[in-house]
Amino acid sequence: MVTPIDPTSAAFLLAENRSQPMHVGGLQLFENPEGAGRGYTRRMYEAMTDVAEVRPLFLKHPHRSLSTAGQLVWREDEQFDLEHHVRHSALPKPGRIRELLNLCGRLHSTRLAWERPLWESTVIEGLRDGRVALYTKTHHALLDGISAMRLMQSVLSTDPDQRDMPAPWGVRPEHSRTPEPAADVPADLFRHALSTGLGLTAEAAGLPAALIRTLNAGVRNETSAVSFHAPRTIFNERITGSRRFAAQDWPIERLRAIGKASGATINDVVLAMCSGAVRQYLLELGELPQAPLVAMVPVGLNAKQSHVASADGGNAVGAVMCRLGTDLDDPAARLATIQQSMSDGKVALSSMTPLQIVAMSALGQAPAILPPLLRLQGIVRSPYNLIISNVPGPRTTHYWNGAKMVGTYPLSIPINGMALNITCTSYDGKMGFGLTGCRRTVPHLQRLLIHLDAEVSALEKAVGA
Structure with a gap:
C-alpha cells in the first residue's frame, strides 16, 4: 500500500x-x-x-x-x-x-x-x-x-x-484498541482551513493585519511569534551528528510552591530554571552574551472562534519567543521577566484565529527551519537561541504488565544553529527534564543538571517558597 x-x-x-x-x-x-x-x-x-x-x-x-x-x-x-x-x-x-x-x-x-x-x-x-x-x-x-x-x-x-x-x-x-496517534494540531488546522473555502477566505483576510502586528512587536523587541533580537551564543553554531543526553527530575510540588509564591505558572518556573541554569553554564565557559537569550516555547491556547476552529473549542498551538532574562543576576527578576514575556506572547497569539497562529508561528520559526532544508546554514541568523518545551504526561503511577514506570524523559532534535534542546514532561508528581545537545558544540552538557538543581533552590529562596 x-x-x-x-x-x-x-x-x-x-x-x-x-x-x-x-x-x-x-x-x-x-x-x-x-x-x-x-x-x-x-x-x-x-x-x-x-x-x-x-x-x-x-x-x-x-x-x-x-x-x-x-x-x-x-x-x-x-x-x-x-x-x-x-x-x-x-x-x-x-x-x-x-x-x-x-x-x-x-x-x-x-x-x-x-x-x-x-x-x-x-x-x-x-x-x-x-x-x-x-x-x-x-x-x-x-x-x-x-x-x-x-x-x-x-x-x-x-x-x-x-x-x-x-x-x-x-x-x-x-x-x-486506541486510535492511531493524531497528527499535530497546527497541520490539522491548516489542512482543515484549506478544505473550507469560506473559512480560508475569512482567515486569510486577517493575515496581513496579524503579520503587521507580529512584525511590529518583533521589531520593538516585544514578545511575539517572531524574534529579531536573539544574541549569538555557542548554541547557535554548526553541529555534528554526535549527541549527549542528560536527564533528571524534580518534585512538581517544589515548582508549584515557587509559582504560588510568585504568581507564576509551573511552565514559567520551568523556563526560569532553564534560564538560570543556561546563564550559569555560559558564565562558566566565559560565553554569556550581554543581551538576554531568547527561547522558542510551544504553547497551547484557546484561539478566537472562527470558521476553521476545531469542534472541541478551537484549541491551537503556537510558538512564543520568550526572553529568558539571562542578563539579570537575580533569580526572582529572571522569573518576573519570563512571566511578563510569556503573558505578552499568549495575549498576542490569543487575538488571532487558528490559521493566523499557525502562519505567524511558522514565520517566526522559518529562519531556523529553512536553512537546514535549503542548506543555507550560516547565512541566515538564528531567530532564537534554544527550544524549551513542556509536555504534560500522566499524573498517576502507570505500569506495563506489572512493571512500574518510575521515570520518563524525552530526547529531542538539535539542528544546525540550534545545538541545545530542552524538553520536559510531567509524570506522577515529578517534572522530568531531558536535555539533548550536540556532543561537540555543547561541552559538559551534564553540568546543566547541577545548575538546574541549584536554580530550584535559588528560586525558592528568592520568592520565599
Whole structure:
C-alpha cells in the first residue's frame, strides 16, 4: 500500500542529514514486578517482540522513485523484521545512570534508514539498582513528541496486576484498541482551513493585519511569534551528528510552591530554571552574551472562534519567543521577566484565529527551519537561541504488565544553529527534564543538571517558597 507523505512530514525527511538526524526519542525507567526473578528483562524483551500484529503506523517507510514521479510516499515494508527494530542491550559496569545516559546519547546519534520503518526501540538492562530501561526513537515525520508520548501511555495501565498490555507497536485487542496517534494540531488546522473555502477566505483576510502586528512587536523587541533580537551564543553554531543526553527530575510540588509564591505558572518556573541554569553554564565557559537569550516555547491556547476552529473549542498551538532574562543576576527578576514575556506572547497569539497562529508561528520559526532544508546554514541568523518545551504526561503511577514506570524523559532534535534542546514532561508528581545537545558544540552538557538543581533552590529562596 502506497500513500502520499504530507508536506510537513516530507520537510522533516528532506531536512535530515548526518549532522542532524530528525527523530525524537523517549527514555522510560521501570521497576521489576514483585518476584520477577533474574530473567525478567529477557522476558520483557521477548514480550516486546512477541507481537501477533504490528500497527500499520510502524510498518511504513518513505520511498520515492520514477514510479512515484519523484514524490515522497509511504510504502509498507514487505520484508518487515521486528527483531531489527526491537533490540536488547546491557550496560557496562558499574551500571550507573551515567552509563545509561551515555548509551542513550549514542543511540540517539544514528540516523534511521529510509529502507525500513522509521523507528527503533531498545530494552536495556544492567542498572545496578535492578531497574529496566526502554529507549525508543521515532522519526518526526512519523510521530511528533506529543503523539509518541500518547502512544506510550496508551499501552500502560494504572493497574499493577494487569498483564495483557501489548508493546507500543502491537495492535491491541478490539475491546481496548486506541486510535492511531493524531497528527499535530497546527497541520490539522491548516489542512482543515484549506478544505473550507469560506473559512480560508475569512482567515486569510486577517493575515496581513496579524503579520503587521507580529512584525511590529518583533521589531520593538516585544514578545511575539517572531524574534529579531536573539544574541549569538555557542548554541547557535554548526553541529555534528554526535549527541549527549542528560536527564533528571524534580518534585512538581517544589515548582508549584515557587509559582504560588510568585504568581507564576509551573511552565514559567520551568523556563526560569532553564534560564538560570543556561546563564550559569555560559558564565562558566566565559560565553554569556550581554543581551538576554531568547527561547522558542510551544504553547497551547484557546484561539478566537472562527470558521476553521476545531469542534472541541478551537484549541491551537503556537510558538512564543520568550526572553529568558539571562542578563539579570537575580533569580526572582529572571522569573518576573519570563512571566511578563510569556503573558505578552499568549495575549498576542490569543487575538488571532487558528490559521493566523499557525502562519505567524511558522514565520517566526522559518529562519531556523529553512536553512537546514535549503542548506543555507550560516547565512541566515538564528531567530532564537534554544527550544524549551513542556509536555504534560500522566499524573498517576502507570505500569506495563506489572512493571512500574518510575521515570520518563524525552530526547529531542538539535539542528544546525540550534545545538541545545530542552524538553520536559510531567509524570506522577515529578517534572522530568531531558536535555539533548550536540556532543561537540555543547561541552559538559551534564553540568546543566547541577545548575538546574541549584536554580530550584535559588528560586525558592528568592520568592520565599
